[in-house]
Amino acid sequence: MEMKRLVSTVLAGVMALSLVACGESASTAPATDSGDAAPAAEAEAPAEAEAEAPAAEAAASGEPITLKMWCIATESDSNRHAYEAAIADMQAKYPEITLEWEAFENQSYKTKIKAAVSANEMPDIFFTWSCAFLGDFVEAGKVYCLDAAYENYKSELPEVMLGNTTYDGKHYGVPLTMNIVGLFANMDLLKEAGYDEIPGTYEEFIKCCDALKAKGIIPFGCAGKETWCVTEYLESVIEKSAGADALNDIFLGRATWDNADVGAAVDTFQKLVKDGYFDPSGIGLTNDEVKNNFMAGKYAFYMNGTWNCADFANNAEFFPKVKVSEFPVINADKAKLGQLIGGPSDTLAVAASSPNAERAADYTFELGKLICHYGYLDGCGLPAWTPYGDTSSVNELTQAVAEICSNADTYVLFGDTAMDADSANTYLSYVDQVYGCQVDGEAFIKGLAKDIR
Missing domain, CATH: 3.40.190.10 (Periplasmic binding protein-like II)
Structure with a gap:
């Protein structure tokens, strides 16, 4: 419970800070007085079963499909277990959806995803960094708008966490964890x-x-x-x-x-x-x-x-x-x-060219929530989503990071x-x-x- 309260304070702090605006076309949530933001963030996190309810309604079953995903969760990456655990949960829950995923080293991935966007050869779901990195793809018309899908997850994902993936008032990314x-x-x-x-x-x-x-x-x-x-x-x-x-x-x-x-x-x-x-x-x-x-x-x-x-x-x-x-x-x-x-940067997005973009959007939100959940428990970062379930296992080092962030004055997103x-x-x-x-x-x-x- 103490860790949930600390993370709630961090989320309230993020809501109250002026996060980096991602360019003139981006729309970040305005800064608010921390005194107003705190009560909402201090509300008890929903139980795990309750947290899954909107997702179950959103990811309605249908004809079997295959979705392809690219990410940077290589075997040596800190987030590997979070991805594996989240994908296993999704496979058990939605057997009609086959996810084929590949992971690439950070630096080489930046080149690969940019080339794929230029050639219009993108996977259905792809990892991206927020702000201008994703913004370039949005401006090129290569990213699927997630506004409709987000409606099913608003109670679990504070809109302020989407500020760095919002362009011209529309949402294009599913945030995972935030890091400093x-x-x-x-x-x-x-x-x-x-x-x-x-x-x-x-x-x-x-x-x-x-x-x-x-x-x-x-x-x-x-x-x-x-x-x-x-x-x-x-x-x-x-x-x-x-x-x-x-x-x-x-x-x-x-x-x-x-x-x-x-x-x-x-x-x-x-x-x-x-x-x-x-x-x-x-x-x-x-x-x-x-x-x-x-x-x-x-x-x-x-x-x-x-x-x-x-x-x-x-x-x-x-x-x-x-x-x-x-x-x-x-x-x-x-x-x-x-x-x-x-700040919040690690993101999943959906390609506009995906033949199953609508179903991929719902799948991506639920997958992103699970990656965030397992990543937070593992210590891979602080959650962009509202924490749920038992978080008592979060390691002391991640708790120390939460304490640093709770006293933050300003976040400047990574330059590149x-x-x-x-x-x-x-x-x-x-x-x-x-x-x-x-x-x-x-x-x-x-x-x-x-x-x-």
Whole structure:
């Protein structure tokens, strides 16, 4: 019950915050006073049987059909079990619907789904990130509108959670879980350097990194082979230097990249690289390799999405060693604690070209609810859907993330999701160059200001 109350507080907080707007065509729910939002969110979650009632009515049986789905829940992905459990439930409940699904690695999937959209060769159901990433597909007329299907699930899925997948007032995505970028720490290694807690100020944080280095411990691991992993570090440094509003406005095209505070933040990040705080071999490693190194005790810190709580909790030897916090504030004149990178982003959508789009829409809502449910229990993120059933098994690390989010002030969606495809690709190219120390902060902001308009 205590965990349900905490998550209710988080949902109320999300409702009260100004989430990133996904462009001029998008329509996010307006910010409301948290005092008004809280009572609704604090209502008791429905019992599991009650939660399934609308879904049972919506996914009416019919002629046998086969639906195809693409996602990123690979064998090594934290969400794999949630997908497998949800799909098994759906197969048992709807034997007339055969789901053929494939999972692809994160980075390669972004290329694959964009190519499939261009060639009009999409699966019936596909994983996507919200905001501009999905918005490009919606604008091209390739995504099925979910307004009619959503009517059957409104009591279980707060409409505010659909804000990042709403375009011109219409809903096009089914949200799963929401996540933030967390600063994970191996506390056994920090204790070797004389620290019992993750430092709360940037000055102390740097002293801690220096103490780690003096003990022969690498402070950070980062997968340079997957650029999105580098953004988890860089965007956090920028947000805690220039402020969430400044970064959000830049991502949404409301302000120029030519921002001196952003340039200084890039230099701050690059100084960490040049000063040897990052594993030099990381530039050629995948995220799975870096995460495994972190759990094996090679690095003290790992900055990545809080969906990793599931993998950490499943490692009985490592789990007692790990804690999570948010990255410390670098410039208190512009930034503050509670400004987080992340928010509701992981989404399922239906292709407009699907010959069974109407049935696929209902199927996708119910499947999404189940993936969210199992993912939340596993620790893969906080729920976009109203929690139901017994949630007492949620691990302590995910509870700590919920506590961080309950005190959130602002969420800034991941940059390569918030921006349109062309701008995101340009941005990621510059991020690569920053991590490789090929461009400094000045070149980064001037180059992006010129190349992204």
